[in-house]
Amino acid sequence: MNAEVRPVIKPATASVGTLAAMLAVFSRDVRVAFRQRQDLLNPLLFFIMVVTLFPLGVSPEVAFLKQSGAGILWVAALLSVLLSLDHLFRHDFDDGTLEQLILQPQPLFLLILAKTAAHWVLTGLPLVLLAPVLGVMVHLDGNSIAILCLTLLIGTPVLSLVGAIGAALTLGLRSAGVLLSLLIIPLYIPVLIFGTGTVAAAAEGAPVAGYVALMGAFLMLAVTLAPFAAAAALRISLSNS
Amino acid sequence: MSEPLLQAVDLECERDARLLFQNLSFSILPGTVTRVEGPNGTGKTTLLRILAGLNDAWSGELLWCGQARHQNRESFLRNTLYIGHRPGIKPLLTPLENLRALMAPRQPVPDQVLLQALAGTGLAGYEHVPCRNLSAGQQRRVALARLLIADEPLWLLDEVFTAIDAAGVQAIEALLQQRAAEGGAVLVTTHHDLDLPGMKRITLGGEVNHER
Numbered sequence: 106m107n108a109e110v111r112p113v114i115k116p117a118t119a120s121v122g123t124l125a126a127m128l129a130v131f132s133r134d135v136r137v138a139f140r141q142r143q144d145l146l147n148p149l150l151f152f153i154m155v156v157t158l159f160p161l162g163v164s165p166e167v168a169f170l171k172q173s174g175a176g177i178l179w180v181a182a183l184l185s186v187l188l189s190l191d192h193l194f195r196h197d198f199d200d201g202t203l204e205q206l207i208l209q210p211q212p213l214f215l216l217i218l219a220k221t222a223a224h225w226v227l228t229g230l231p232l233v234l235l236a237p238v239l240g241v242m243v244h245l246d247g248n249s250i251a252i253l254c255l256t257l258l259i260g261t262p263v264l265s266l267v268g269a270i271g272a273a274l275t276l277g278l279r280s281a282g283v284l285l286s287l288l289i290i291p292l293y294i295p296v297l298i299f300g301t302g303t304v305a306a307a308a309e310g311a312p313v314a315g316y317v318a319l320m321g322a323f324l325m326l327a328v329t330l331a332p333f334a335a336a337a338a339l340r341i342s343l344s345n346s
Numbered sequence: 347m348s349e350p351l352l353q354a355v356d357l358e359c360e361r362d363a364r365l366l367f368q369n370l371s372f373s374i375l376p377g378t379v380t381r382v383e384g385p386n387g388t389g390k391t392t393l394l395r396i397l398a399g400l401n402d403a404w405s406g407e408l409l410w411c412g413q414a415r416h417q418n419r420e421s422f423l424r425n426t427l428y429i430g431h432r433p434g435i436k437p438l439l440t441p442l443e444n445l446r447a448l449m450a451p452r453q454p455v456p457d458q459v460l461l462q463a464l465a466g467t468g469l470a471g472y473e474h475v476p477c478r479n480l481s482a483g484q485q486r487r488v489a490l491a492r493l494l495i496a497d498e499p500l501w502l503l504d505e506v507f508t509a510i511d512a513a514g515v516q517a518i519e520a521l522l523q524q525r526a527a528e529g530g531a532v533l534v535t536t537h538h539d540l541d542l543p544g545m546k547r548i549t550l551g552g553e554v555n556h557e558r
Contacts, residue, residue: 129450201432
């Protein structure tokens with residue numbers, strides 16, 4: 106080598122702020138979802154169908170529906186979130202977006218939190234907004250509907266966040282759907298029990314603050330811990346692919 | 347001699363109970379183009395994924411700018427551009443939206459620059475067409491448009507010439523050479539007969555792995 110000085114591209118030291126990166130991830134996911142609206146409607150239609158089929162299949166009596174309405178809505182919401190989970194990382198995995206996400210300089214768990222937030226806004230939130238209409242249909246009274254919506258509002262983000270762990274873990278597998286359900290349903294059960302329990306307590310006129318506080322604790326726990334677990338699971342899934 | 351950007355010491359990787367490579371040591375210096383070569387299934391892509399930080403199933407040591415890579419992760423990730431087999435192009439988004447989403451967490455650039463980059467890869471007029479309506483080569487070009495604006499000193503490019511036409515291949519070769527002349531480092535895997543002046547090679551497969 107001769108002694109001439111060769112130019113060197115200096116490594117950049119500053120990175121883009123984490124918040125801006127999270128926003129970019131969030132807005133891309135929302136944009137992609139709106140380009141493929143049938144995927145958005147699928148869990149919603151499932152939710153509506155399950156709730157409308159119950160009175161037809163079991164009993165249309167007011168007394169039965171009043172008693173079991175909140176439970177039906179909660180179970181239907183839980184299952185329709187489960188239905189949409191497989192898509193959370195699958196498409197990104199297939200087209201390589203996930204590789205690029207892992208290689209971004211920002212902490213991965215925060216980017217995944219942004220992705221999960223987009224998932225909730227696109228699936229959980231519409232369920233919460235639809236719940237009052239279906240609540241009226243199953244003869245719930247106004248107070249119960251309000252409490253039901255509150256529990257769904259707190260509970261569905263937990264479903265998305267916990268579901269993200271399962272979706273990340275089963276990413277590289279062929280029979281991911283079955284395994285995902287088996288992994289995730291046990292973790293959903295506490296949320297379901299407290300969600301329906303809150304509505305039942307409200308219907309009996311008991312104070313619900315304690316229940317709601319517990320659900321809030323679930324949410325806090327999920328927000329702080331689930332993204333770490335999902336990020337670790339994603340690294341493993343991609344490392345093996 | 348300038349300091350190596352990335353240094354691999356005694357790299358070893360086993361996949362499905364098969365040893366892909368061992369005692370693999372090399373350094374990637376600024377201003378060089380390095381080609382990873384070897385027959386199918388000898389671990390070219392795996393090596394690139396290990397270097398990019400996507401694959402954790404390896405032993406040995408990787409140094410980024412002279413420090414252990416895991417201690418310096420943020421700087422390493424910010425300054426390494428990896429484009430793989432699946433380049434992260436969403437079929438439902440337009441080339442412009444794809445590029446914007448890929449660049450935003452690293453190096454925010456105005457749309458005008460992105461449009462110029464797309465035009466530079468021959469995609470002028472396709473900026474607002476969803477990528478699923480583009481051909482395989484055009485989709486590949488969307489990902490490669492990043493090379494025209496990237497400020498990362500280290501590029502890891504896996505099968506960069508796939509689905510690209512002859513004129514495009516020449517343009518990329520010229521781009522890689524120009525990048526090296528500017529002081530960037532490029533590591534490519536390709537089955538295309540790439541032979542640039544001053545190019546280094548890492549040969550995988552066979553009994554001995556060596557650097558020439």
